[in-house]
Amino acid sequence: MKEHIKDVITKVQPLAETWTAEEVLRWAFERFGNNVAISSAFGVEGMSVIHMASRLHPRFRLFTIDTEFLFPETYTLMDEIESRYQVKIEKVYSLLSPEEQEREHGPALWSRDPDACCNLRKVEPLRRKLSELQAWISGIRRDQTVNRASAHKIEWDSKFGLVKINPIADWDSKQVWRYVHRHNVPYNLLHDRDYPSIGCTYCTRAVRPGEDPRAGRWSGFSKTECGLHIIEPATPVPEAEPNSCSACD
């Protein structure tokens, strides 16, 4: 099955690079039905994808990794999404409660070893969730981080062993905001308070003028990704044009 789907991806990938975000999403819903779900931490990119999906496939699936360390504004937005889009967000949690994590790993693990903390609260829960799916949809953009620069709109995710769909991989931040304003899409109010990228309270701060939009994530550490969107060597796609144009989170 996996070999077969990898062949499908190899064939469709170059073509998909010419598709609009809506066309990519439509392909994903037609191909995978109930076995594909949007993964979102409800940043503005994810909100664009959620809105688009709601217009194409009203019964779309949506899940989030709830680290239990999110901002109140993020939880408020989740309630708004459920009500506006009539979707039940599938919330996935760490196997350890915050209290259990503190007992087993000591206080404030995020301040000492954020990779270990992200592994416990984000990566393992994501791996568990993805094991029940054939494909997942993200809101990553190529110009967000070095790691995301090689993302394709449709690709084989060798890290988690399923298809990954990145419908707005070639969008820039301005396009995302234009889409959100044009369609009156709800968004996290922290974006209006200099938080271009929003994660856990302990690891996210507002950015200062001139700083990189992701400078507020894991400030003081070289870390730029939580590990959900690290791209590992993927299915070879010789026909594809790497980075021909350029969406946790």
Ligand code: SF4
């Ligand atoms: S972002 Fe910070 S608090 Fe959240 S899981 Fe990662 S290290 Fe832990």
